[in-house]
């Protein structure tokens with residue numbers, strides 16, 4: 748499965764244009780410190796997104812009640828927890844049948860054993876490049892470290908993916924790698940996605956074999 752997640756959207760026409768592409772997830776950042784903050788979007792804009800595209804709310808160390816309110820307001824399909832959220836936090840949402848994507852900040856010394864306790868509660872992991880601002884770094888990490896991940900939860904590869912490196916990324920062989928998370932490398936300005944480039948990269952991802 749060559750899944751595509753496009754993350755960090757916040758402009759109406761841009762979101763509407765992207766809905767015509769065969770992408771699998773759209774990510775909306777509900778972290779107020781991000782320049783891609785989407786918390787002011789009209790709820791009807793998200794409700795018009797076709798159900799084939801899953802709506803993901805991205806949160807960083809937010810209050811659990813706040814996350815819950817936003818899930819309800821925007822009818823989100825998934826929450827992506829992109830900070831230091833605990834296994835207990837994940838359990839809280841798991842009990843409420845809210846599907847969870849847990850993001851991990853990958854460094855050269857990352858110990859994938861940390862992911863094991865999250866497996867029970869999470870539908871998906873995102874392995875992203877560690878950076879000060881939590882996400883959207885535009886940088887990739889050393890993908891060879893992925894071979895140390897031997898968990899059962901599928902993951903999306905994230906961090907600095909674009910047309911310049913997607914063919915290399917598609918050469919990664921890992922049975923839990925199910926797709927790619929795209930963001931700043933496909934923007935013409937912060938949060939404004941280049942739809943043509945997204946179309947091109949989606950074609951590459953969907954038509955190459957993982």
Ligand SMILES: O=C(O)c1ccccc1NCC(=O)[C@H](O)[C@H](O)COP(=O)(O)O
Pocket residue numbers: 754755774776778781782783805807829873875876880881882883884885886905906907908928929930931932
């Ligand atoms: O994109 C942001 O501004 C952001 C800020 C804080 C937390 C998460 C954020 N993005 C989440 C994502 O899933 C990004 O797609 C991921 O970090 C990869 O971004 P990039 O390196 O720009 O491809």
